[in-house]
Amino acid sequence: MAKSSHRHHEGHAAGLGPEDRATRTEIATAARHGHTGTEEGGHAHAGGHDHAAMIADFRRRFWVCLVLTVPILALSPMIQGILGLEAALAFPGSDYVLFALSSVVFFYGGWPFLVGLAEELKSRRPGMMTLISLAITVAYVYSSAVVFGLEGEVFYWELATLIDVMLLGHWIEMRSVMGASGALEALVRLLPATTLRLTPTGETEEVPVSELKPGDRVLVRPGDKVPIDGMIVKGSSSFNESMLTGESRPVDKGEGQEAVGGSINGEGAVTIEVRKTGDQTYLSQVIEMVRQAQATRSRAQDLANRAAQWLTWIAILGGGGTLAVWLIAGAGFNFALTRMVTVMVIACPHALGLAVPLVVAVSTKLTAQNGLLIRDRAAFERARNLDVVIFDKTGTLTEGRFGVADVVPLGGRSAEEVLSWAAALESQSEHPIAQGVVRGAAERGISLKPVTDFRNLPGRGAEARIEGHDVKVVSPGYLRANNLSADDPAIGRLAEQGNTVVYVLLDGAVIGAVALADVIREESYETVRRLKELGIQSMMLTGDARAVAKTVAEKLGLADYFAEVLPNQKAEKVREVQAKGLRVAMVGDGVNDAPALVQSDLGIAVGAGTDVAIESADVVLVRSDPRDVFAILALSRATYRKMAQNLLWATGYNAVALPLAAGIGYGWDILLTPAIGAAFMSLSTVIVAINAKLLERARRLVASAEPIPAGDGQRPQPAATAAQH
Template sequence: MTQSINDDLYNDNEITINTNKEINTSKISFKIDGMSCSACARAAERALNKTEGVSLANVNIATEKAYVEYDSSITGLKDFKSAIKSAGFKLVSEDGKNFSTGDNLFNRFLVSIILATMLFIISMGPMIGITLPNIISPHHNPINYAIIQIVLVIPIMMAGNKFYTNGYKSLLKLSPNMDTLVAISTTAAFLFSFYNTVKMYIYPDYLKQLMDSHTHLPLYFESCGVIIALIMLGKHLESRSKSKTSKSIKSLINLKAKKAILYIDGVEKEVEIDNVKTGDILIIKPGQKIPVDGEVIYGSTSVDESMLTGEAIAIEKSIGDKLVGASINKNGNIRMIAQKVGDDTTLSQIIKLVEDAQNRKAPIANLADLVSSYFVPIVMSIATISAFIWYFVGKSTFEFALTIFVSVLVIACPCALGLATPTAIMVGTGKGAENGILIKGGDSLEIAKDIKTVAFDKTGTITEGNPRLTDFMVEDESYSENYLLGLIASIEKKSEHPLADAIVDYANKFGIEFLDIDQFINIEGMGIKSSLDNTEILIGNSKLMYKNSVSNVEQVFNKYKDRIDDGKSYIYIAIDGKCVAMIFVADVIRKSSISAVRKLKDLGIEVVMITGDNDLIASSIAQKVGIDKYYANILPADKASIVEGLKSSGKKVAMVGDGINDAPALATSDLGIAIGNGTDVAIESADIILIKNDINDVSKAIRLSKSTIKNIKENLAWAFIYNIIGIPFAAGIIYAFGGQLLNPMISAAAMSLSSVSVVLNALRLNRFK
């Protein structure tokens, strides 16, 4: 199918982008200490969202960070700190940057696991044939046997004190979480065991009765200690696994230069990178990293920018060329002026983009959040009801009912459920960043899997966007070719359009002298109107010519139409109402365009092209790259309407463009994908940015989305199934029908391993090719 709208030969004019930002809208991210599960994250998120002036707050349990959008004239960090504190947690980063809290989880885990192992051997050893010294033997000295267990379990509980402080604080605020389950279950086991120890000491007859019956002493200190140790083991393994999910951020940070060489009054001075300011002159020697973004002011070299573009071939740089921080100077000794430093550099913007992406939720995360908010109270009810039924209806012992109570509370901790989505999003967005695909958030990553139509802009996307002037035909012999070329190039030099660059480059090639132009008016979708010494000059398409009553346009077109190649654009030049010349410009198709279109079609995705070029050029380009449907002669402002039309069929539509002229269409589409190296406008207008300028990455982004969402569904299924299976065992339902009763220690181990397994499953995304 071919659609064509009105003749427009001078295409893709630059337009003004309105980002519609509120003046006081600010964004911040900070780390939150004390969260242990998705219920915690939800409580912190709820507290932030209730803060006046906050428009959006997301709390990510995987990164333990909050992402907040707010009105800076109403609220700020002090209010966020107060809100987090009221929820029972602590804001640990004052400037929005992540840093260590000094809480050494590994050392606390080490203490607990060593003491828990000793506690387990002392408690369970006699039952499996291990002989204890008489002084602490349950058969010879049961009081000492109980006291040594108390001595061992108290340091374990102190090492896990966060479970109690956070757990009971959350319970008092009527928002119980995983820590609440651990705190109540282990407290119940400890208090019951302590009560029996005191009872054995005060009532000798009670102790004699227990000894004569040869039953296990009613002590559950080992369950209390081992549960805490195993959950801390799970937390430690989970923490290690989660640190691997953020390796993309760490690898990007490691790309940054650590030092720079300042050039001041002929003297070189090495300084820390943080001390470099905008406007500083820097020296970069062969083999060194470019410290910040800037421009070459002395010398020439070749620079390896593969860290940004993925292109292995070094790029030649000379005076006036731009340099990107963290790229590598290969051979020349150059000087540069620093233009963007600190958080403003391209690399810093990319790092921030990836961090923000990992903090933004995918819609699928709402399911886990909703379930988690009800899960803990339901589990506490199941544990209490199960224990009561076994004790009052089943006529079991209090010890048996307590075992049921503790087992249900421990096995049902919703850690795996809360980690299912954010860990996969972290790995997925990180994997994308490693491959030059910057995904702005979990929501963008999730939408990509449902894309059924991909619309490409032509200039700078399907084509290289660097057209060349191929023919310059002078119609009016009263003007010399050099004069006209100089006049046109002088006007086009004020334009930023790719066709203008081609004309200026052509003039420079022949050493044409540039003139001082009196007037420059850019007419969107048509061309340029200018003047010199009261002479009116028009450069543009037929629309511009007819609008200004240029008389001989059709005559000039017919004279030179045999020169129109199927891939060339053509521009008219008119002086004082008469067409005096015609220029032909050709753009080159990207090498990756044909394979990119084929790969999208292999995924069952419809591919269309939207361009301001005429139907002849559009048809030729579309045919060469394998696109069956295209829209020609489309003004930049009308591209968004075309996207709306594509969406009206009910299919999810992605728009791929350069992130500047195509911003309205990018914003209108379900998924905006910008070609470019992370410019400010591209970051604002697009959901995904392809910094390698390779449109093959469009299909890669969609495949990555499909793999990530599949992984999330696997994680959620595992977490749900685990609890569905585990709770009946813990509640004694299976035991009632002749099955096995679940020991609280086994429950703790299973709960910890479920969280670790979810994180490990998410890490499988690192194998995505």
């Protein structure tokens, strides 16, 4: 069955236009701050704020409060007593100075948390900001009451150090989130703001990219960024598309080929005719796909959100219970209050709230940077449990072009001589089989002889004069029509395998046969091997002849194959495999693959495929490299491991820290102050952030490895195909 025609990957995902990017570049982040809105499902987003400005704000508040903490420590009676400096540091009115300095720290440094408290109460979803705000408010109000007459001890110094640690933790955390999302925001910055548009008179004028429309022509000079998707109408150059596709090598392109907006022009000036604008452009579609992926609900995130809400109520009730128990036990109010504040601080579900979103941000960044575009995150997470990957054949496992599978010489000739005569003749033809013969000769280092008097033999082949000889390359039908024979068991075996066999005649005598087949991608061998290492079976689905499918399956070592499958039967074959209790991924690139992509548990479209296939898929492989299928599945497993590790740490940490915060270690002189509790809580958050960032070490999973040879150590041979000359 003929595949749908291939198209370049530019513009095949669904999307967002450059004119929208000013208002839609706030890529979803994973933080849950008091100054951010929280989407249902737990994915926090920027809420329109500039993350860089917020990071700077937290940094500024931290340093101001840290400076003020020094005199607060010096004026605190408890610190003076510990250092024996009461006489040196105490002075009339020092309590009021301490109150004033602490008030600045409370209102200025604690303001983000107080705002967060109001937002969480407004949404009726108390969380981290509620706990922090309650802790610092209780500490501040109680200490201020002591300054103005209530009997007790102030602990302004603990209030100040608690706020310092919380600000520092948020600052570090936001930098981690910014780093995780930075690569995605960099996609938006790939397009230049202005470009050189050619006028009807041939002059150039600098115009904003947003003003370009289809049909406009722009000049892209060496080293410039391509401003928008378009067709090269003049000149040729190499283009660096690494930020778009992950392909590190520059891609050579000339007239009639498409250039992708955001790629970097190499050494030549080119004129490009604008073909796509707005949300049709490839880069805009990638940005939208990434945005949608980060906004997709995650089952793991839902679990983390529920756990965080439970932890919030446990902290509030536990804090109140701790206060009551210590007071009943006869402890002083100051001591009991300190224990309560410590419990509420250390139980903040900050790490739990970040456990999954940070991993999501890093994995989305990794995939986008390497041309692996996730359209449905839930399906991506399910990929870790797959049992089978079913590949379409033509254009996915194979290159969709002819190559020389074998040469059978006859009459004492050599294989090189037979191929030399055939390639010289076929060099004059544009037929796909002719081009395959010429490529096969070039790969073997065979030079072409000069050709004269070339002419086609309609439906039978072609002939020409080469070095004074009459040379023909013909089909089996020509031999039968002219009572010629070429009996050789090797030729019969090649034909049985589904190869296309053509015969070479020299001065009327058959001197050999050339077998051609669809070329198996070298990367396909490694893909199948790596999937086996993951415990995943590889199968193939094709409309090609059974002999062709069998040959490809045997060469690649596939677990099973389905041949001669009609377009409307592909989804049915996927259901057959699923009916065995297996979870299935389908990899395809054509319109006829779309139903199977939808039916599968994970639909993967190769980026050179059609729009319909891509719209039906959960994941798009920009590079059309089958090894990226392994990369997606391996990265899915690595992502899930990081989520599980973070959730385990965030919950396990509280199981140990909460009893210590409540004072269970008091009999062994183990007591945690609110500041130490805040440090532990912040450390837990930082550990979760660092562990998420360590997912970047999985970059090797999404970087295509060097091709490996076929099992016999030789260059992989082309697969058979049922097409005839």
